[in-house]
Amino acid sequence: MNMHESPSRTILAPSTVAQFSALAGVPLVKPGDDLAEIILAALTASNEKLRNDDVLIIAQKIVSKAQNRLVRLDTVIPSPEAERLAHDVNKDARLVELIMSESTETVRYRRDVLVVAHRLGFVIANAGVDQSNVEQGASDDVALLLPEDPDATCASLRETLRARTGASVGVIINDSHGRAFRNGTVGVAIGASGVAALADLRGAPDLFGRKLHSTEVAIADEIASAASLLMGQAGEGRPIVLARGLATARGDRTAADLVRPKAIDLFRPASLEETLKRRRSIRRYTAAPIRETAIMRLIEAAITAPSAHNRQPWRFVLLKDAAKTRLAQAMAERLREDRTRDGHDPIIIDQDTARSITRITSAPAAILVCLSMEDMDVYLDRRRAAAERQMAVQSTAMAMQNILLAAHAEGLGASIMCAPLFCADTVRDVLSLPAAWEPQALITLGYPANSGRPYRRHPIQDVVRIVDV
Ligand SMILES: Cc1cc2nc3c(=O)[nH]c(=O)nc-3n(C[C@H](O)[C@H](O)[C@H](O)COP(=O)(O)O)c2cc1C
Structure with a gap:
């Protein structure tokens, strides 16, 4: 060469x-x-x-x-995070601050060991920050960066x-x-x-x-x-x-x-925090097909969710191409009826129904998530019956969240569509589902064609109330 x-x-x-x-x-x-x-x-x-x-x-x-x-450690002011990590790894907090400033991620740590992803990309102990073979000042506090x-x-x-x-x-x-x-x-x-x-x-x-x-x-x-x-x-x-x-x-x-x-990198799975933060609703996909085994893995993930009384009220329908198209068209028809009754502009209705159909048919795969009350407790009064139903809905939603997270972890994009909720009877009829299966949402799946909308959440203090009375 x-x-x-x-x-x-x-x-x-x-x-x-x-x-x-x-x-x-x-x-x-x-x-x-x-x-x-x-x-x-x-x-x-x-x-x-x-x-x-x-x-x-x-x-x-x-x-x-x-x-x-070269950096003199007495010029370094450790952040609270560096202080915490320094305690866990039994190192000088100023050194840990330097290591953190040279790195993009803490990959692994335990007492006396801190492995990070250096900003240059290498996964390396202590971000390569080293004190050996470095002339020290009086207080032995000079560190050398890469x-x-x-x-x-x-x-x-x-x-x-x-x-x-x-x-x-x-x-x-x-x-x-x-x-x-x-x-x-x-x-x-x-x-x-x-x-x-x-x-x-x-x-x-x-x-x-x-x-x-x-x-x-x-x-x-x-x-x-x-x-x-x-x-x-x-x-x-x-x-x-x-x-x-x-x-x-x-x-x-x-x-x-x-x-x-x-x-x-098979050996660097994302941390839970990264998976949670990086998952976005992905609504546009490439044409690459998804193997059925991959979809079954998502459903395996779904059924690890907690559920009320562990009754597992979730049900899943894997939609093949023809079923996806029939479902998309039937739901769009119902959307058209509802929106016409609302008196909306027919041109806008046409656009919205067409978009709804395309979103479903252009997704390489889709899972319809249903719930069934068959195994849930039966109450004769409305208050408790409503609470029991709510618990089934909550449990099914947890299963859906697992699908979204597992899809993200597999490199797939996924998004929930709530349309089936608005026309549950039509969905059940079109797909010939058992009478007890109540459609909740459609999860569209595919390899991401974009990275989704930006992450946007209300500040934590707006949604938390600490009560101590
Ligand atoms: C119960 C539920 C129903 C949703 N329905 C729809 C939907 O019908 N269409 C859609 O585009 N997104 C839908 N979404 C996705 C939300 O718009 C999305 O989760 C939210 O904007 C936050 O964005 P992120 O998931 O990218 O963080 C739904 C999400 C949930 C939890």
């Missing part, structure tokens, strides 16, 4: 020999130091000259220090080195990361330029000519790991490694390509 091939389709012919050497003569790096200058001096001190296709691997620490990513934009730093170093030496090299910034499922840290690339950071082998033949279907190789991480062996982890002071013989690993992808998007 050479640099001119498409970044998205890299066919790799690995080298048979590569050489990694830690450069000598790297001083303790200070804020404001010129890294290109330091690299060139270290090359000279090591009797090396840069050649085309060399790859330089640079330890994150010296990049962060050169970029003055570089601002490691991919951009690599690209600019590469340009400067090319301008100064004429050699086209790859540059990687490496850092030690722990991994879920495996003990021990390894060197990974947090910045890359001029390397096939993620090589796509899909479509390449294996030993026996079979096409590889899903193989992508994190080349930049592999190079970063190899370099870590020479850099060491503690006080070795060898933060720059020159790799030679990796011409086939050249390319033009970045470390950002190594971050798996959360949405397709």
Whole structure:
């Protein structure tokens, strides 16, 4: 592979020999130091000259220090949230505040461990905020953050080195990361330029000519790991490694390509809070069909809902295409009758009925949710009979909410339509439902064609009353 091939389709012919050497003569790096200058001096001190296709691997620490990513903890004021989390993870609240300010999400934590999604996308312990190998002030309170934009730093170093030496090299910034499922840290690339950071082998033949279907190789991480062996982890002071013989690993992808998007990460399910907050009513869908097994999973989720006396009064009707269309048309007719009786403008009625039909027929799937009073208690007085019915309605609504949330968690869009409530008899007739099944709502389903309307809720203080008398 050479640099001119498409970044998205890299066919790799690995080298048979590569050489990694830690450069000598790297001083303790200070804020404001010129890294290109330091690299060139270290090359000279090591009797090396840069050649085309060399790859330089640079330890994150010296990049962060050169970029003055040092923060004195006594300048940090922890938020109440940082204080709480610091207590749970047994860390300095100021450190936790820094970690939170460098991250977008707390992924996991327990005492002594805090794993977050860094703003650059990596899932990493402590957002990479570190106090080791950092010159401390008197009170041992200096922390070092990851570089601002490691991919951009690599690209600019590469340009400067090319301008100064004429050699086209790859540059990687490496850092030690722990991994879920495996003990021990390894060197990974947090910045890359001029390397096939993620090589796509899909479509390449294996030993026996079979096409590889899903193989992508994190080349930049592999190079970063190899370099870590020479850099060491503690006080070795060898933060720059020159790799030679990796011409086939050249390319033009970045470390950002190594971050798996959360949405397709099987091991990062959204938190309950995220699921609740991010679910929106989705009313427009792509044409992609939904498998019946996926719909059955939604109904499985529905029936985990709590219900009054655990009588589970919910009933579900899965509507196939023909049934969906017949139902849509029949409900639209009833809507037309009601609106005509209300004296509305016939043109508006035409538009509204047409929209109602399209909303249902254009949804790849729909579930009609009904309730049945068959198993509920029977009361002879109206007050208690009404309360019992209300409990059945509440229980069925909880099942519907589960469907909406489960759909969202599966990447599906869903929305409730209350139309069946307004013409329950028609719905029951059109779908030949048992007499006891009382239509409550239609849930339309499909893969989202938009992200729904913006989240809008009344302020919590407007809907809560705290009573203590
Ligand atoms: C009982 C109930 C009935 C609803 N009926 C309809 C409906 O007939 N048509 C519609 O477009 N949305 C309907 N919705 C969706 C609401 O408009 C939506 O939940 C609300 O605007 C809040 O938006 P969100 O779900 O995106 O947070 C209904 C929601 C509920 C809970």
